[in-house]
Every structure is written in C-alpha cells, then in structure tokens.
Amino acid sequence: xxxxxxxxxxxxxxxxxxxxxxxxxxxxxxxxxxxxxxxxxxxxxxxxxxxxxxxxxxxxxxxxxxxxxxxxxxxxxxxxxxxxxxxxxxxxxxxxxxxxxxxxxxxxxxxxxxxxxxxxxxxxxxxxxxxxxxxxxxxxxxxxxxxxxxxxxxxxxxxxxxxxxxxxxxxxxxxxxxxxxxxxxxxxxxxxxxxxxxxxxxxxxxxxxxxxxxxxxxxxxxxxxxxxxxxxxxxxxxxxxxxxxxx
Numbered sequence: 647x648x649x650x651x652x653x654x655x656x657x658x659x660x661x662x663x664x665x666x667x668x669x670x671x672x673x674x675x676x677x678x679x680x681x682x683x684x685x686x687x688x689x690x691x692x693x694x695x696x697x698x699x700x701x702x703x704x705x706x707x708x709x710x711x712x713x714x715x716x717x718x719x720x721x722x723x724x725x726x727x728x729x730x731x732x733x734x735x736x737x738x739x740x741x742x743x744x745x746x747x748x749x750x751x752x753x754x755x756x757x758x759x760x761x762x763x764x765x766x767x768x769x770x771x772x773x774x775x776x777x778x779x780x781x782x783x784x785x786x787x788x789x790x791x792x793x794x795x796x797x798x799x800x801x802x803x804x805x806x807x808x809x810x811x812x813x814x815x816x817x818x819x820x821x822x823x824x825x826x827x828x829x830x831x832x833x834x835x836x837x838x839x840x841x842x843x844x845x846x847x848x849x850x851x852x853x854x855x856x857x858x859x860x861x862x863x864x865x866x867x868x869x870x871x872x873x874x875x876x877x878x879x880x881x882x883x884x885x886x887x888x889x890x891x892x893x
Contacts (some may be wrong), residue, residue: 713761716787716795717748720772721757722802723881725743727756728779731802735760735768739784740831741838741856745773765789772800779804780838780856804882805854808862813891814870819848823867827852830861832876857881864890 718733731751746768751758762768771784776859779802788797808827812820823844830836837860862874872892879885 652746690817694746700768711793712764714764714790714792714795716749716760716762717753717769717797718758718760718772719797719799719800720752720758721799722805728752728774728802729754729756731756731772731774731779732760733758733760733770733800734773735762735770737768739769739786739834740836741771741780751775760792762787764791770798771802772802774776774802776890777805777854780854782857803857806857806879807851807853807884808855808877808879808887809849809851809884810887812844812864812866812872813889816893817891819846820844820866820868821846822871825850825867826865828863828865829855830863832859832861837853855879857883 661771665867701861720728722728729752731752734745735747736743736745738873747760747762749758752758754791758772769784770787770788782801782803785798812825814820823845824842825842827840829838838856840855842850842852844850857879859876859878862877870892872890874887
C-alpha cells in the first residue's frame with residue numbers, strides 16, 4: 647500500500663471512531679434529560695410525603711335535623727309534677743285524634759320531651775296512658791324550622807264520670823244495650839268518645855271522661871239518638887243526669 651493511501655485510511659478510521667464516540671454521548675444526555683413519568687412522580691410523593699388521612703376524606707355537608715324538639719312539664723291541679731305522662735302531638739285539637747308523635751313518659755320532674763317534624767302544624771298536649779287524668783289545655787304550634795320550641799306546661803285534671811237512666815220514647819228503660827257517647831267541645835267540635843252498657847233499669851255510666859263544659863250526644867244500638875246541651879263536668883266527680891228520654 648502506498649504512503650498516501652495509508653494516510654487516508656488512518657484519517658478515515660479516526661473519523662469513524664470520533665463519530666461513534668459522539669453518538670454514544672448524545673444518547674446518554676437525551677435519556678437523562680427526560681422528565682420522570684407521572685407514575686414515578688406519584689410514587690416518589692407517596693414515599694417521601696404521605697398524603698394526610700384527613701385530606702383523603704370526602705368533605706361532607708352540614709346535616710340539619712328534620713325535627714323540632716319540645717319540652718313539656720306536666721302538672722296536676724295543685725301544680726305538682728305528674729309521673730308516667732307523655733307529651734303528644736296531633737293534627738287536630740281534640741283529645742282523641744291519633745297522635746303524630748309521642749314523647750317519653752315523664753319522670754318525677756313531670757317532664758316529657760317530644761320531637762315533631764319541622765314545618766308541620768300540630769297541637770301539643772299531655773296524655774295519661776291509663777286515663778286517670780285528662781289535659782285541660784293544649785298548645786297550637788305553627789309550622790317552624792327552629793330546632794327547639796319554647797318550654798310548655800300542661801295542666802292535667804282528674805277524670806270524671808257521667809251516669810244517667812236511659813228510656814225510649816215509650817217511656818221504657820233501654821235495657822242491656824251498648825250505648826255510645828260523643829262529647830262535643832262548644833267551639834272545637836267532637837272532643838271525646840266513650841261507651842257503656844245499660845242494665846235492666848236502663849242505668850248506665852260513661853267513664854272516664856275529661857272535665858269541662860260539653861254538649862253530649864248519646865246513640866243506642868237500635869239507633870235512638872239524644873242530645874244534651876251544656877253539661878258541666880267538674881274534675882274527679884260523678885255527674886248524675888237522672889232520667890233521659892227522647893222529647
């Protein structure tokens with residue numbers, strides 16, 4: 647080989663080696679300049695800066711209670727607290743309407759707490775489960791979204807009895823017959839129902855009954871109806887109406 651060709655060959659080899667070195671260096675620089683993947687970022691964050699547990703929880707909105715709470719103090723005619731009485735809420739003011747809500751039985755302090763749906767019109771009174779007492783007052787509660795009602799006090803009066811001797815239009819005693827009684831409040835309408843049985847002489851007792859002034863309607867099984875206006879019934883008493891017959 648001539649000296650000239652050998653010189654060119656050395657230059658060629660040098661250029662090839664130089665190119666290979668440059669190419670190799672370029673690849674290393676490119677790989678090291680790439681940003682880490684998203685998964686790598688999360689992994690590193692989890693390893694070195696754990697996410698607090700409270701930040702992982704889904705925020706919850708404030709929950710409002712759907713009921714309004716009322717405290718009822720239940721007392722007798724002497725102002726003494728009564729035990730084992732319950733506050734009740736009804737849709738009508740009468741004493742026998744089915745309660746929409748009932749409170750707990752009162753303790754020695756006479757207090758019963760009741761919860762009623764918010765924004766609902768109700769009447770609140772007290773109730774004796776064994777009917778020794780009847781409420782003498784009630785509270786009309788208009789719709790409200792408040793959480794608590796003002797404290798209430800309900801006066802309970804002892805139950806009473808009405809007795810009479812029932813005759814038909816022929817002046818014969820109504821014997822051994824079931825008879826129904828409906829008491830009507832002078833302003834608020836039907837108030838309290840009751841029934842009883844006549845004996846051989848037509849005598850009957852209706853009990854227990856709430857005290858107050860009422861109009862009475864009496865109806866027999868045979869369909870006889872009598873009305874007695876403005877009967878005053880004191881608490882803890884027996885009112886005898888005597889002989890009662892159709893006019």
